[in-house]
Amino acid sequence: MAEEAEVRAQAETVRRLKQDKADPDEIAKEVAKLLEMKAQLGADEGKHKFVLKTPKGTRDFGPKEMAIRERAFKAIISCFKRHGAEVIDTPVFELKETLTGKYGEDSKLIYDLKDQGGELLSLRYDLTVPFARYLAMNKITNIKRYHIAKVYRRDNPAMTRGRYREFYQCDFDIAGQFDPMIPDAECLKIVHEILSDLQLGDFVIKVNDRRILDGMFAVCGVPDSKFRTICSSVDKLDKVPWEEVRNEMVGEKGLSPEAADRIGEYVQLHGGLDLIEQLLQDPKLSQNKLAKEGLGDMKLLFEYLTLFGITGKISFDLSLARGLDYYTGVIFEAVLLQQDNEHVEEPVSVGSVAGGGRYDGLVGMFDPKGRKVPCVGVSIGIERIFSILEQRLEASEEKIRTTETQVLVASAQKKLLEERLKLISELWDAGIKAEILYKKNPKLLNQLQYCEETGIPLVAIVGEQELKDGVVKLRIVATREEVSIRRENLVEEIRIRTSQC
């Protein structure tokens, strides 16, 4: 770093000369020296030994991974569009204060940008807070939109399980003042459609309501001020056993053992309409205003889900809490179930692939007058889905194409580069997907091999004789059949032979 210090000293010299309004020639000389030193330093830096890696918790997507990713995106986007959603996009970073106070204990995972002068910025942590900011900023009170983009969390990633520091979220949200539970039910229908469509195996969508949780905390004797922190303890129940969660509540968070035990009884419950009816009769819960509201809406939700025919995969689960602070009503989370034939026990959950809920207060936090816009939405956890699809593809030995090229323009003899370029230019201009090898005189065998490797189905071969006759030899790679096609019919012939409508 000695050299860098020298450059800095030289920069200081220049600065002082300019400040002192020194002789322009002298300044010019010193500036030139500075630039030379900088160029020298830059060249040296290029020789450093680089650590060749992507940042911790991130990865590249090569052509094969991208082909898989685009398949999954296609299924998800077509579902969102089927439900009439518009699409928006927001910047990858937000003002730091936009994200402040929205994520509770998870705020420490936010990536901040370096203060380089100007505004303090952070990378977005999810797509929900930017959405709420967008609604408030543009005074939008009514929208159904999807947003597919990367979000950033300084988590300790378990990359083998599909958890990263940079990952995509696929969000669908409905904002607006509507009759209860209709948009909420649609969000669950969407999760059901996407997970079914992607054929990821059996799944269950757990549903709960923040109001039921809060009511439960109240009747169990949790002080108001501890609702959120106890809620975040309950949220861990999908990963750690009750005993550990209880220890955290009592030991770390200072909850009374009695209150913890009462919570313990509730959070074991899960079921369907029966359980809702049972809890509506629960002597304690039914006396709590919040819980009663939540249970009433949960009943309505199940009625709508019955009309959608999807209650078979829905479980009302009192242990579902969801970590984020901003939820105010229904919350839900979809988990894939591991098929394990050796055990007859309940199927084991292998992880959350979608989640969401209602957040009626978030937009109001951004509106200068606190005007609320009720919202409900779902986020598809696409990274874990990729991991599963990738593993499956690897196991299946299916060969996945990474391009859509219809035809390779080839030649059998030498000195035909110009003719190949002329033909491929015609094909491109007619909208045909075409490639050539970037060689003046490629061997025919190499050209055919390239098609085999990349899955190109057709080869258009130009030769001296064909040029004279005004034809092109079209070879079908799979069958090795060759047909002579008049040049003016070639585009149409390629279209017919590669159409998959």
Place this chain on the structure above:
Amino acid sequence: MAEEAEVRAQAETVRRLKQDKADPDEIAKEVAKLLEMKAQLGADEGKHKFVLKTPKGTRDFGPKEMAIRERAFKAIISCFKRHGAEVIDTPVFELKETLTGKYGEDSKLIYDLKDQGGELLSLRYDLTVPFARYLAMNKITNIKRYHIAKVYRRDNPAMTRGRYREFYQCDFDIAGQFDPMIPDAECLKIVHEILSDLQLGDFVIKVNDRRILDGMFAVCGVPDSKFRTICSSVDKLDKVPWEEVRNEMVGEKGLSPEAADRIGEYVQLHGGLDLIEQLLQDPKLSQNKLAKEGLGDMKLLFEYLTLFGITGKISFDLSLARGLDYYTGVIFEAVLLQQDNEHVEEPVSVGSVAGGGRYDGLVGMFDPKGRKVPCVGVSIGIERIFSILEQRLEASEEKIRTTETQVLVASAQKKLLEERLKLISELWDAGIKAEILYKKNPKLLNQLQYCEETGIPLVAIVGEQELKDGVVKLRIVATREEVSIRRENLVEEIRIRTSQC
């Protein structure tokens, strides 16, 4: 901020108690106190008055802007696929050192992330350096790929002219050792196809070669060490007049006035094959090895471009320099021309919309053994293209749809929510794009108005009588025609009436 200090003090208390292995009950009590204080602080923060804006130099894309953006992307992606490109993706940030020493004087515009422990990271400045890092890291010596993603520059943005701090790049690159100028010519063909396809008006693609520039600098008497900095002065010629550039060269960069004047003569030249031939005969340039190589390749390039039939829009321009350090051969830049009928002078350029070139040394900077992978590529400057398309759409009063919804499921009478939900569920499951209003008893007029506003072409109306008869009334919004369709034929009928194949 007094409160925040209190929280920090409390956290310190807890830390000390844990360190001293104090009584667990006491620790629990203090932890609980800390959590309450934090929750309190979080709640207060929520009440701050937020500045409701996106960060400087960035913007949201609403549904209308997204519809325009997706049109442009579609044209670009379909061109890249037509040329047989695969697709990759890389993280939005890279290790800071990956970007160091690649961008010359522009390095100061790189966004750094805050050091929060762990690796030092920067937001990507372009897609080319990450691509080179990807090739070296995966030892790929041969690939044709496109990559469409956002890049970040702490520039002083002129947002009205379509320049932002966060903006998309659409990159197409060909990596590999091939016969000269074939991939280079394809890159220019791609720019020509995309700009023609998007109908942005007249354009010209300026072409030059770094070797010609370096040869020119040498024969004009520029010292080796000043090539890069003088090159970046020449790069400003599209924005400022020669006199200013000359002053910078002589005054700031210490070049001799004679050398500057010699450069001045060359950089005025632009033309086609004629100019190439003329320079190949130039007594000084023809003696310079680099310039001769560059001119020879430029001639070959023009021969290929003639076969592609696009030389009409190509200008060999000695003033084109391109700012980035990493180019080693052909460079090019496409500019839109302003049609101005009142003046018969040369058309004025309104800004660059695509650029690129050959960079044979960049991958070697990442390879531990310095192994080179020759590359050439093009980047489409999509933001300026968006601006033009947006302005045009605004002027045209064309109404752009932001959803693809085919049918609204409606009811004319009250108490039919359940029936609407059942029907829409059937339609979704059959792949029909359908919406309902989220109201228990919406008025028919409101439902029809919603279709008018959003461009939904069909309404499926359920009513008591229709339910009894096993039919649905299908209304065509444009004509107000209504037809009775048997329920089992509804899906097919909607498909036929909304197919646009």
